[in-house]
Amino acid sequence: MHKMLNIALRRFVVQECEEQEDNFQRMCRRNVRDATNPLELPQTLFTKYFRVNKPAFKYLLETCGSSIQPGKKQFSVPIIIKLSACLRLFAEGGYQTGIGKDYYVGLAQSTLSKILVEILDVFEKVICPYWIKVPKSEEEKRKIVQMFYLKHKIPGVTGCLDGTHVRIIAPTENKYLYYNRKGNYSLNVMLLCDNDLNIRYVDASHPGACHDSFIWNSSGLRAYCEQQYLQGVTYFWFLGDAGYPLEPWLLTPHRNPHEGSTEMKFNEVHSKCRNIIERTNGVLKNRWRCLLGARELHYTPKKAEKIINACCCLLNICIFFKTDEVPHNGTDVYIPGGEVFSITSSQNLNVAQMVRTNIGNSLT
Template sequence: MAHAYMMGMAERERRIRRSQLRRSHLRKHSNPWDIPEGEFVANYRLSLPLFQQLVDELAPYLRPKQRSTGISTELKIMAALDFYAGGSYQRRVGKDYNLGLCQTAVHKCVAEVTDALNQSEVLLRHIKFPSSTEERRTILKGFMDVFGFPGVVGCIDGTHIAIIRPHLNEEAFFNRKHYHSLNALIICDVNLNILHVDASYGGACHDSHVWNRSALEAHMQSLNEAGEACWLLGDSGYAQRNWMMTPILRTAPDSPESNYTDNHTSTRNTVERCIGVLKARWRCLLAHRTLHYDPIKAGKIVNACIVLHNMCNNARLDVPALDEYDRRRDGQRQPRQPAYAQDVVASRQALVERLWRDRRRRR
């Protein structure tokens, strides 16, 4: 019996060794440039030229290959991209014939590439709220040209990213749909570029709570106090302010207020479409695809996916179709935010009247 046990252990060791040699051979001969462009985009979401740009940008932040059997920078990034895009845990990625990596190696690749994408230089290069008057005017003009809604410097919303139950402060991440999540604040422009993200708050937090503690809220207030007429568009979960325009609830039909709210809704829908595109590309963020990471690492994955989203968006790459099941499940698992008590603000009334005059002039 002992002999049979020893024979079994020896056979197991031989299988493990053969598997290691096979993966090493695959890594040695893997070349992303041999993959057809269409297949590469389908698996990794980036075009080959954009992938090369990403490799060049992240290489200074990734550990170089130390030996011939090590993992190259290209394979590390491919492993992370496949995980972000697939929405499943690393086991599927580790079986990809283009990678030849075991699950443990893929886990390390995802962590290393995610940290590289979260370097401050990388984040500031790709996620930028307009800092100058000229940059804000460009965004204002974009919204005005497309929707005829003046003064819009961005549209804001929160979206929930499911995570496993955290060990610390568990109650801060347990949301209204009874699962653990991050409530990620997203601000985008008319072209669906994401200008700002904050994925550091738990799913128990109201959208307005996340916004009120953002440094950007104070920045928007200071712009308003300096006399700059620009604002964000938010839903009724946010407080009405001179720098935050929200819809008017329970309006009379065919009134200036209902006209304003219709215009507001169609314009603010930009951020909902933006979030839909983000999650269609990087399906690990779908609310029913739980990230098996602690809140800090999960927040870094959100940031990484948004950097990649903006790169793909600026390169005008096609958005993969999100099937009806994924779209419906994600929508069902997004907690509804209660309406914020609205404040009467004169600037919104002026905007209501302006949009009403514009509508009557077009008739």
């Protein structure tokens, strides 16, 4: 009996010590958090740390602050710390525990996890719909067309399209759907950019095993383009690589052109013009390194999709507020495999071939 009491007493003492240690850590985090203001950092260090400049941060702070109800508890986390923590997570990737121990964050992993849900919800409902938009007005389209034409002499281009893979941990359900040709689990993300590197459309909802053409064919973007075409808007198009089907609203390169032919010339100019989407992808992943292939998102596919959307939105915000570019160290290269699947009619295919041929002839 005496022995059992000793064991119970030891357990009680250990439990009390652990609780005191946890309370001490909470107090330390709270003291660090309450004593710091990220906006007091010099601009250069601030941008390096959070990947946005102060004007962009203040805009995000105001938007998130007006969308998130302030905490009622005495020690609730201020909105400035919530935003800082999420930007650090997007900027560096890694685990939430490591980000939480950051000097300018000071949060427990469980708290950071809840905050991430809050901030992503604001991005999904408020910020992303405002900053990621397909060019729709005639004036906006013509401005983009003019810039592409001045540089590359291809008329009618309103954007460039490509897919990129973002690694995730193996999902618990339908794991095989996310296993890509490189041997990783990923989401295959379709991006559309304009001449200024702004991301105009993002679809991060598809597993890594999906082909680029499948994602395009099932996207709302293609449905919109087809609707516009049927309404008589037949003089604007996007550029895509050989992983996409040729359509009147999506021009792809010729397959196996002869050396010195107009088809070869078209492919060369097409490739130079479309290079901007490769650069956009590189800038996106180098600024928000949680998306780099060397790292992976430790979240469910649905939450990973929201993080990708938020990062795309943040890139546009950085461009608008003229945040300094992060040095570009190259990005992940993924060559799509498998047969391109097309759902366009033979009539539309003939129209697209004619448009492509006419552009090629104008380039010689």
